Amino acid sequence: MTWPQLWFGLAGGSFLASCALGLGVALRWFSTAGFRWVHHAMFAVTCLLAAVAASSLLWSTSPAGWFLLPAAVPLAALPAVGSSSVARHATLASAAAPFFLVSVLVAWR
Template structure:
C-alpha cells in the first residue's frame, strides 16, 4: 500500500460517522415535523445516536493513531470538538430548542473532519 493511500484509512470510518449522524438528524427532524411517528420504535433514534458517538470516537482514535503530519491526525483534531456537543445531548432534554441546536453543533466538525481527511498529508 502506498503512503499516499495509507493516510486515508480513517476516511471510510469518517464517512460512516457522517452517514449515521445525517440519518439521526433526518430522523429527528422528521419526528419534530410530525412526518414520522416513532412511538413504536423510539429506540431507533437512540441507536443511531450511539452509532454516531461510537464511530466519531473510533474515527478520532484511528486518525490520531496514524501519526503526526498525516491527514488522519489532522482529521482527528478537526473532529475532536464534536465530542462536547455529542456528550451534552443526553443531559439537555429532548423537548426544547436546545436539543436540535446542540445536535446541529456537531455538523461543522464532521464536515471539517471529512474535508481535512481528503487533503494530502505533509511531505516534510
C-alpha cells in the same frame, strides 16, 4: 480509499442520518412512537463511529481527528438536554455539524 476516509465518512453519514431522523420526527413527517429506541441507537452508533474516526490521530497521519474532537462536547451534552425542549435539542445537535463536515472534508482531501 484510506482507513481514515472510511471511518470519517461513516461517522459523518451516521450523524447525518441521525439528524435526518430527528428532524423528520420533530417536523412530524413521521412518528417513531413505537420504536423510539432507533434514534437512540443511531446516536450511540454515531458516537462510536466518531470515537473510532477521532482515534485515527493515534494510528494514522491524517489530521482530520483534530477537527472532529470538538464535536464531543455537544454530543456528550445531548443526553443531558433530552428532547423535552426540541429547539434546544436541535440546536445542540446542530452545533456538532460543522465539526463533522470539516473533519470529513479534511480526511477526504
